[in-house]
Amino acid sequence: MDDRPDLLLRRDGRLGQIILDRPAAMNALTHPMIKRMSAVLADWAADDQVDTVLLTGSGDRGLCAGGDIVSIYRGAADVDGDARADADARAARFFADEYHLNALVQRYPKPYVAVMDGVVLGGGVGVSGHANTRIVTERTRLGMPETAIGFVPDVGGTWLLSRAPGELGTHLALTAAMASGADAIALGLADHFVPSHRLPALSRALAVTDAAEAVRKLAETPPPSALRAQRHWIDACYAFDDVRDIVAALQSSPVEAARDAAAVILTRSPTALAVTLASLRRARRLPSLEAVLDQEYRVTLRFLQRAELQEGIRAQVIDKDRNPRWSPASLGEVTPASVDAFFAPLGRQELGLGQELGLGQDEAPYVDADLIFVTDLLTPGERERLAAARSFYQAEVRPLAVEYWNRAAFPFELLPRLAAQNLAATGPAASHLLTGLLQMELTRADTSISTFYGVHHELFAAAIAELGSPEQRERLLPGLLKLEKIGAFALTEPEHGSDISRMMETTATRSGDEWVLNGTKRWIGNGAMADYVLVWARDTADRQIKGFIVEKERPGFTATPIENKIAVRIVQNADITLTDVRIPLTNWLPGSRSFQDTNVLLRNSRVWVSWQAVGQQFAAFDVASAYALERRQFGVPIASFQLVQEQLSRMIGNATLSLSLMVQLARLQESGRLTMDQAALAKAACTTRMRETVALGRGLLGGNGISTEYEMAKIFADAEAIYSYEGSYEINALLVGRAVTGISAFS
Structure with a gap:
């Protein structure tokens, strides 16, 4: 026996037992408990005298009510300056050590039997839900209640919930609802159902026999899962990637339980809801628990800086008035960019669990390769914008790239999300350094999407902004910046590239109140999908090269996709043919009077x-x-x-x-x-x-x-x-x- 405050250790034969021992606080995890538990597990992993580890909790209320959020609240409440920085640093260390423990539990090399009897919330799920042998009972009430306190599911919760069947995990995460033992098994959060009166016998059996055999003898078929029986409406209503769409679907459902769920969701922190949903969707694409914990750590550190978490703990745990005042107060006020900022890499503050354990990932982890600290030249606001963009590119662009590159197809579904980043804005809003770094990061995620964007914005939209008339700018730029309309830039020809300024063959001839264009263009990026093409042609009157906007539906305009490329295969390059294409005089860019x-x-x-x-x-x-x-x-x-x-x-x-x-x-x-x-x-x-x-x-x-x-x-x-x-x-x-x-x- 080796007892420390709040954590009891027992050895019985070849069984090592860890007992969470804070019954008055429902065994909520403190930082010393986390560090001690990690050390013990590491010792027992190397101890040939320990075959099996058993995790239980003291008292009759449950295994664990989560992390000690009251201590986090008191550490940060009513302090600022150096005191607040110290409190944030302590909280960061708490979460870092907790997440390391969660990863250790999942990778544990010996049978790790977690008895999830009674209440199992938040951090309690972290030390039990990743175990290789998870036991629930008829008393189990399992949940990730974080959205109720202005936070997000962590401790690997988004890993577990994102892998539940259908949208059951999304429902639990957004509503903070409780799952029964049978529900937990149905969701993949537990493995075996053992009636609570058999738990003493289970403990005795684990001390003398193989863990799998002991569990097999005492487990029984769980009762039906009430939650699984509701999958028909849950899967339908939660299938969206915007919380507002989910709420609308729930509210319009004929199922009363769905409408009740909508009412519950609307009481939660709007920011926490949006970030939770994004966390789940991103976690689905991540290949390991370690990668998800790295993501959760980024989100957690940013929530520590916000008022939502403090306000949620105050309303639900400290004052218990159950009336949190969220800011922003509505889902409509939460922007995609503000959500993406939560996932931005932390640079040298990264948790780095995936790299520490030498684990492979389907997407390479972000490495802070800025060895000369170029980002220090940016303003704080610019650094935040760059970090948010990098996070978006790595999470949303990069995972799509290989599939679409192999098919030489374009991911049109990405455009609304890309537009929501507001990265295509013209004008002096951003420094040239930030603009360049944003272009660099987009290429870092995928060259083809970067090329698409560059042709669309740096060539076509920029030409409208620099050389277009006020009417052209007003008419075209709004749709272009929202990526509702796509532009292409047609300069090169089948026989002319480097010598295009001297040898251009495409012509534009004035005919009354129209221009008539004839010629061919080659290797036109976005040409096969563009709504507008900026065609450069030689004016037959003065022999000068000028720019003309050509809509794709103009008679005589043909764009033929170029196939069999070995590079930038997502980009829809085209051969363009113009045969007596007539456009109004107003389609000429008045700022383009010569090739210069x-x-x-x-x-x-x-x-x-x-x-x-x-x-x-x-x-x-x-x-x-x-x-x-x-x-x-x-x-x-x-x-x-x-x-x-x-x-x-x-x-x-x-x-x-x-x-x-x-x-x-x-x-x-x-x-x-x-x-x-x-x-x-x-x-x-x-x-x-x-x-x-x-x-x-x-x-x-x-x-x-x-x-x-x-x-x-x-x-x-x-x-x-x-x-x-x-x-x-x-x-x-x-x-x-x-x-x-x-x-x-x-x-």
Whole structure:
């Protein structure tokens, strides 16, 4: 026997028993309990005299009512400054240690029998719901009640609930409803039903026999699950990705229980509800409990900074007036961007459970590869915006990319979510450095979506903003910025790329109150799906190249998708044919009077593509570093080999050098001094580094580097597109050569 305050330890034969011993507080977990329990489990895992671990709780009320939230409340209430910082740091350590314990429970190498008798809430689920042998009784009342206190399910709760059948887990999470023992088994939160009067016999049997055999002899068939019987309306009503849509479906249901659920949900914190739903949806895509705990830790630390949690604990636990005053007060006030911000990586504060345990993930974990602290150059608001965008890209864009890339299809369902990020806004709202870093992070998630966005915004929408009339800007930009309408930029032709300014064959002829366009265009990004195409054509009257807006439905306009590409396969490139296409005079961009007027667009597009080259290198590093930590040879991760570390060092070195160059270009943009020569230097230098970086990454993965299953093959192939478009390396090198010698090598 080894008793400490609030935690009793017993040894009976080859059984080690942990008894949570705070019956007056329904065995709520304190930080010392968590640390002691972790240490004991680690010791017993290595102890040959312990075959089985049994977890129970003192008293007759239940196993555990969760974490000691009262202590968290009192630590943060009515303090500020250094005292508040200290309280937040203590709370962060509490949750970090608790989540480590949750992961340890799931990975425990011996039978870990958790008796979930009576009340099992929150943190109690964390120490029992991840066990390899989970026992419930007729007295079990299990729940994740966090939304009722302005918080979200944690301790791996979103891992468990997101994997429940249908939408049963979503229902429990949003309503904070309680599940019976039979319900817990139906949801996959428990394994065996043992009547409570048999629990003493179970404890005795575990001390003398194999755990599986002991449980088999004493378990019986659970009663029917009342919750599972309601799956028909639960699955239908909770199938949405917006809490408002879920509430509307519940309210309009003919089932009284559904309408009651809607009423309960509307009493919860709107922010907590929205973040909870997003947590569940994201957790479904994550491959391990450790990855989910890393996500929950990001969310938890951000909730510690907000008033919702303090207000919820006050109303439900401290004052018990059951009247929390939430802010924001309604679901309509919670924006997608504010939700995404909860999931933004924490940089050096990351929990990092997945990496600590050397576990593979379907998506590589975010590594804080900003070794020179470039983000320190941003304002606090810009850093928050960048972190939220990165989180969105990694959670929403990256998981879709390989599937759609393999099919050469476009994920149209992504557009509303992408538009909600409000990242396509023109104007001076963001610094050039932030804009570039956002482009880098989008490429880091997927090159094709970044290219789609770049063509749409950096070329088409930017042309409307820079060269269009007030009427054109007013008519077109709102729909473009919301991604309700898609734009394309048609400059290159089948026979003309680098020489397009001199040799363009597409023509525009004035005919009364119309322009008549004829010609062909090649490799037009977004061309096969665009609502509007900005066609560059030579005016037959003055021989100058000008820009014309062509709607896709114009007679004589044909866009034929280009097939069999090996790069940026999601991008819908097209061959465009214009045969006597008539457009009104108002479709000419009045700011485009010669090819020189495109210079600002082409210069900025080369900067954008240079940022893509940086993002592509970080994408390759993300995949390569995660793979090196996961892949084991000779019994150790290959990341421990000198040659592998040298390759990773070169990859991050190339990426960091490219990033440094782009930071300086952003400064030149801010001061209005950026030239075409400088943009050409960036395009040539960054894409050359990129080619080496992705080749190193592809080689590091060996044979797996040629399969899109591991992402690197896609990254490797897409890099060739970045190297080629918006001015080839050779053309940009000649521009730089002319700048440094004063001699033009162009014929």
